[in-house]
Amino acid sequence: MDQFTINLLFVGGSFALYFGIAFWARAGSTKEFYVAGGGVHPVLNGMATAADWMSAASFISMAGLIAAGGYANSTFLMGWTGGYVLLAMLLAPYLRKFGKFTVPDFIGDRFYSKTARLVAVACLITASVTYVIGQMTGAGVAFSRFLEVDKSTGLVIAAVVVFFYAVLGGMKGITYTQVAQYVVLIIAYTIPAVFISLQLTDTFIPAVGLFSTHTESGLPLLQKLDEVVRELGFRDYTADVDNKLNMVLFTLSLMIGTAGLPHVIIRFFTVPKVADARWSAGWALIFIALLYLTAPAVASMARLNLLTTIYPSGPTEQPIEYAERPDWVQTWETTGLIKFEDKNGDGRVQFYNDVPAFQDEATARGWEGNELVVNRDILVLANPEIANLPGWVIGLIAAGGLAAALSTAAGLLLAISSAISHDLIKGSINPNISDKGELKAARISMFVAIVVATYLGMNPPGFAAQVVALAFGIAAASIFPALMMGIFSKRVNSVGAISGMLAGLGSTLVYIFLFLGWFFIPGTASFANTPDNWLFGISPLSFGAIGAVINFVVAFTVSSMTEEPPKEIQDLVESVRYPQGAGEAVDH
Amino acid sequence: MSDHNTNAEKYWQANLRLILGSLVVWALASYGCAILLRPMLSGIHIGGTDLGFWFAQQGSILVFIVLTFFYAWKMNKLDEEFGLQE
Numbered sequence: 001m002d003q004f005t006i007n008l009l010f011v012g013g014s015f016a017l018y019f020g021i022a023f024w025a026r027a028g029s030t031k032e033f034y035v036a037g038g039g040v041h042p043v044l045n046g047m048a049t050a051a052d053w054m055s056a057a058s059f060i061s062m063a064g065l066i067a068a069g070g071y072a073n074s075t076f077l078m079g080w081t082g083g084y085v086l087l088a089m090l091l092a093p094y095l096r097k098f099g100k101f102t103v104p105d106f107i108g109d110r111f112y113s114k115t116a117r118l119v120a121v122a123c124l125i126t127a128s129v130t131y132v133i134g135q136m137t138g139a140g141v142a143f144s145r146f147l148e149v150d151k152s153t154g155l156v157i158a159a160v161v162v163f164f165y166a167v168l169g170g171m172k173g174i175t176y177t178q179v180a181q182y183v184v185l186i187i188a189y190t191i192p193a194v195f196i197s198l199q200l201t202d203t204f205i206p207a208v209g210l211f212s213t214h215t216e217s218g219l220p221l222l223q224k225l226d227e228v229v230r231e232l233g234f235r236d237y238t239a240d241v242d243n244k245l246n247m248v249l250f251t252l253s254l255m256i257g258t259a260g261l262p263h264v265i266i267r268f269f270t271v272p273k274v275a276d277a278r279w280s281a282g283w284a285l286i287f288i289a290l291l292y293l294t295a296p297a298v299a300s301m302a303r304l305n306l307l308t309t310i311y312p313s314g315p316t317e318q319p320i321e322y323a324e325r326p327d328w329v330q331t332w333e334t335t336g337l338i339k340f341e342d343k344n345g346d347g348r349v350q351f352y353n354d355v356p357a358f359q360d361e362a363t364a365r366g367w368e369g370n371e372l373v374v375n376r377d378i379l380v381l382a383n384p385e386i387a388n389l390p391g392w393v394i395g396l397i398a399a400g401g402l403a404a405a406l407s408t409a410a411g412l413l414l415a416i417s418s419a420i421s422h423d424l425i426k427g428s429i430n431p432n433i434s435d436k437g438e439l440k441a442a443r444i445s446m447f448v449a450i451v452v453a454t455y456l457g458m459n460p461p462g463f464a465a466q467v468v469a470l471a472f473g474i475a476a477a478s479i480f481p482a483l484m485m486g487i488f489s490k491r492v493n494s495v496g497a498i499s500g501m502l503a504g505l506g507s508t509l510v511y512i513f514l515f516l517g518w519f520f521i522p523g524t525a526s527f528a529n530t531p532d533n534w535l536f537g538i539s540p541l542s543f544g545a546i547g548a549v550i551n552f553v554v555a556f557t558v559s560s561m562t563e564e565p566p567k568e569i570q571d572l573v574e575s576v577r578y579p580q581g582a583g584e585a586v587d588h
Numbered sequence: 589m590s591d592h593n594t595n596a597e598k599y600w601q602a603n604l605r606l607i608l609g610s611l612v613v614w615a616l617a618s619y620g621c622a623i624l625l626r627p628m629l630s631g632i633h634i635g636g637t638d639l640g641f642w643f644a645q646q647g648s649i650l651v652f653i654v655l656t657f658f659y660a661w662k663m664n665k666l667d668e669e670f671g672l673q674e
Contacts, residue, residue, distance in 0.1 A: 066645075071641055071644060071645075074622065074641075074644035074645050077644070077645055077648075077649065078618045078622060078644065078648050078649070081648075081649045081652050082614065082618050082648065082652055084652065084656060085610070085611075085614050085652050085655050085656055085659075088656045088659055088660065089607045089610060089611070089659055090607070093663070207646060210635070210645070210646070211634060211635025211636065211637075211642065211646075212635060219636070220635050220636025220637075221635070221636060222635060222636035222637045222641075223636035223637070224636070226636075238636075238637045238638075238641050240626055240627065240630075240640075241623075244623055244624055247623050248619050248623055248624065251618060251619070251623070252619075255618075273674050274667075274674060275660075275663075275664045275667065275673070275674065278659065278660035278663055278664065279660050279664075281656055281660070282653070282656040282657040282660050285652060285653050285656050286653055289649050289650075289652075289653055292649055293646060293649060293650075296645040296646065574596070577596075577600055577603075578596055578599065578600075578672045579667050579672055579673060579674050580672045580673065580674060
């Protein structure tokens, strides 16, 4: 059986499973559509949260980013897990106690203002749409690889599948499908990692292998990797970072962004009790950590494997000849994600860091420029092939990558469509809409969201994980502070919260647009996106943390100059603080 | 009624203390050991690199898990102590 057929079987099989579950658990009422009826067990919810959370960015892009950046990109590992600590302690239990369907529901009630609710809807939609772009790009890469089509076609196929899948499910269908998708993605991620860890370090657990001895050289794995990359002009894998301020702010943006992402928060509305919401955050983190502890091992081992493939006799010897390149290089070349150009015409593949500092060394070796360009996003998908693993492992990876992208896309589309149908249409435009009408509106808004996401996915402002990082900045600067102040302060009033959110969101967007182009339209950036141009060395991706501080400061200042919230709102704040009498999630 | 208020007040204060303590550990593991204090900890070797690298790629995640479960366990106990459980 050829690889294409195997891939098709694995992906087709997993899709059949998801469609089956989604059909079995399809939503009949708005309550089932928005919060899965409110009766999901905390462990299952933890698993669904993990699948919802771990996106194409986590599954496909993250290890590639860490492989390329080494220590410097540990920010993704800490940022995307540390937010769950904040979520568990600062938001989830209280929002569960509040017991409504959506995040703008809480903001609208707590800040007793339709405007606040609408601002929250705008923030939510901006963050979620940005985030969906990353998913679409990732799914496009996965489809283009296993169906052997170009990236844009892959993207359109992904869009069509996600659309049918999310519309059928609703939160109830999505939850149980996500449990299945978690199982698929974690198996798909772990199996090749275990094989590769055994090959390189004789260690069964990849996370342990990362800090063990590289069997072939007898050196610690990370030391070996440092030596190999150094020979080729790259920075040491474990090298420290100079700009610590930016590293701290970027990690912080990812953490508070995680805690402020609506599609994650609404998952905690589906458990029966406040105590369950707390446990559920812990379970989610455990299920997430299974992948996040494996990812750095995959990153370093894949980087080493890739370099060993190109320099079979070591980095100081001649690289392989192009004519003798492995099959996987050829298959990835057809997708355009690996590019080779024989600059010095010697028929060999010179792959190194083409920087001025390495110029002399390169010239001495007769090299006239780096000849191989490998897209970072393919690292996890190509990993089993690089390590010569059997064909079924490759099929499994394809199914896993798609499970990750689709489960997150579905969760995001649900958050977007519930914001539009529940908060915008039922909450503002037409409060008398019937349950059936609201369901229909939710499904139509999903369609619009996916068309927009697909267009932007074709013209993305960066790599999948970085596009996602933008969504985090927005969630961090607008939604997280508003929710936290709503729970922990009785003094913050509606004017304060609205001006805070607008100031946080506005400043973050402006800072991002200045460097990445206004509304991400190519060529409209005001400054080149280089560290020299950044304010105090803060990258546009790290600005969310600053935006959050601006939000807090503006909200408190404005609130202190205006009237305190009415008595019933202060009572509402009291009531969300104590678990007693939570009851189930209810409509207005 | 005033009894209920002081009870609730105490519960909320205990919660705030617990959150503050947990967040100190949270920040120490990630922003501390993994980033800002890494140069200071570079003398401690672990698997071909140093302790700061370990915290950045593994240690902090383990600390986060322990913190989240500790908080859930402790708070659910507090709920019962103060008679505020569901």
